[in-house]
Amino acid sequence: MEVETVQINPTALKEVFAKVKSELFFPPIQFKLNDKLSMPVKVLNGELHVNPNLLSKSRDPYRLLLWLLRHTLAHMHYCPYDAKTAYYLQKIAYSVLRDSRLAYTAVAMFSDFQVDCIYLKNKYGETPFHLHDTLDRCKPMGLESLIFAVYREFFPDLTCKPEDDEIEILGRLLADSIKPPKSWISKIKAISAVLLRADTQEQKRTLKKPSKDRLGLKFIPLIEDAYPDAVKRISQVLSNIENERDAKTFYEVWIKPRVGEEDVKKLSDKVREALRKSEEADRMYVSREPGKAHKASAGRGYGKFILPTSISRLLEKMPLDVKDLLWRKLWYRARAENILITYLASRGEVRPTWTIQSYPEEWYVEDDIESLDVEASLDEGPIIPEVTTIKWHMRAAGRGGELHTNIIPSVLVVLDTSYSMSNILDKVSTAGFIAYLSAKWAGGNTAIVNFSTNHIAADWDADDDFKELILSSRFRELTIMPTKTIAKLLNVAIEQCFVVVITDGGWQNFKEALEDLKILGNKGHKISIFYIKDWDYPEEVKALVKAPYITTYSVNDPVRDLEGLILSEVTSIYAENIRPLIQSNY
DSSP states (O other), X not given: OOOOXXXXXXXXXXXXXXXXXXXXXXXXXXXXXXXXXXXXXXXXXXXXEEOHHHHTTXXXXXXXXXXXXXXXXXXXXXXSOSHHHHHHHHHHHHHHHOOHHHHHHHHHHHHHHIIIIIIIHHHHOSOOHHHHHHHHHOOOOTHHHHHHHHHHHHOTTOOOXXXXXXXXXHHHHHHHHHSTTOOHHHHHHHHHHHHHHHHHTTOHHHHOOOSSOTTOTTOOOOGGGGSTTHHHHHHGGGGGOOOHHHHHHHIIIIIGGGSOHHHHHHHHHHHHHHHHTSOOOOSSEEOSXXXXXEOOOOOTTGGGOOOOGXXXXXXXXXXXXXXXXXXXXXXXXHHHHHHHHHHHHHTTOSOOOEEEEEEEEEOOTTSOGGGOOHHHHHHTSSOOTTTTOEEEEEEEEEOOOOOOOSOOOEEEEEEEOSGGGGGGHHHHHHHHHHHHHHHHXXXXXXXXXXXXXXXXXXXXXXXXXXXXXXXXXXXXXXXXXXXXXXXXXXXXXXXXXEEEEEEOSOOTTHHHHHHHHHHHHHTTOXXXXXXXXXXXXXXXXXXXXXXTTEEEEEESOHHHHHHHHHHHHHHHHHTTTOOOOOOOOO
């Protein structure tokens, strides 16, 4: 039923915010009013956004805000806590359901039940007001009716008896499955099994998507949301995901809801501006035969098809949409960062940092006993593990400045993303990121070229986001090595450069391009070509191996060996100077 709108006092909202800060473990986030928000409360990039217009529709907006803040913070400090845990729970749910959408739904339901029925119920001893408020607004339907059937088992004062006997039975099963002392793993499996039963027994109305997300299932707050670089922190989970489909699913579920349309627009504008500054593009190439034009197309057997270097054009448009490139960029960069940091750690290069106490958070039984703050826990009342026990979140304070006086070579990363490379482009882009980040973290300059029939390039002064989007792109067309653009980039560099080329060698302009590369190598630039042996170009490979000023590495198994070979080569140049840097959020 509809509730009359209440006039909201912004000062009173801030007082509620201050109250919750005093009673719960509150990360250092800022309060912000946002009347464009699609939900009453949302923590995003280190800010707590509150929509007073949506709160005003409640019969008690200040009490609603109080409980929504408690609920949100419980997600961030109790369940699911961080992105790594949330994704782990999702994988467990997926192993039962074999459906990504339902697996996420299972995690969302599990997290809400843990927060509302276990944590908040034990801490405050009353029914969370936001549940009453939801019932005031509208009668539960679809999935909401199942969720409230569970809530009624814990909070009998909720007036929402299911009309469907099957839903009531499923609700009781779910309620029983989340009662202590069961483990989180057993609980998420039980919830997934109930959802699977509802799905297989044709209870489609039970799982029907509600007309509005009144329960906030689409956005589960995580501790990473307390920081301005939330997307970057959550993206670190991508470093351990091998499969392209799984990486994209993780992005769609856990990262995309945190990337605003305005952010994507700004990134698109940045790309357009960078491309605008490039040379005029031409998507058609013209043969040397008068009156004939050929449009680039992919296909097998083009390795022997000879074309001149001059027909490769510098494009003014990315081959993929920025929205598609964004998740790839985050995935490849996370994997490359993980590989580099693992390497540095094995050499003892990741040095200890000073840490400072940032803010209090829950101490769990699996945490180190040394991290338990007994005095602060006693201030909360009698010590009850995972209810009143407290530890301090430790934040790195940094190592201080370091001065490097040696010359750091700049790197030009050249990626072949033509048709013949299609099966291994994820590995190719990750390897490109390893070379790019190695030079960047060492303090060297970077430039990128990505080629097929035509090519795109980011010069030495280009924005980092633009460079990383180019590293994440793919063409899947013919293969014309753009040595004229490579030469232009090297000629404007103020020092000799390190050129990393990842390719299968099947260039349509092979002889002409090889001569150009020899000239560049003769000028003192270090050229390393990583030859992918997926396709058979024996004559070309022999010529590359014999060519002076060029070092060729054969990559027999690119899935297994490419990243390691790239890492070995770039660290031989940059290892002494590599220090991990904070990258952009996107």
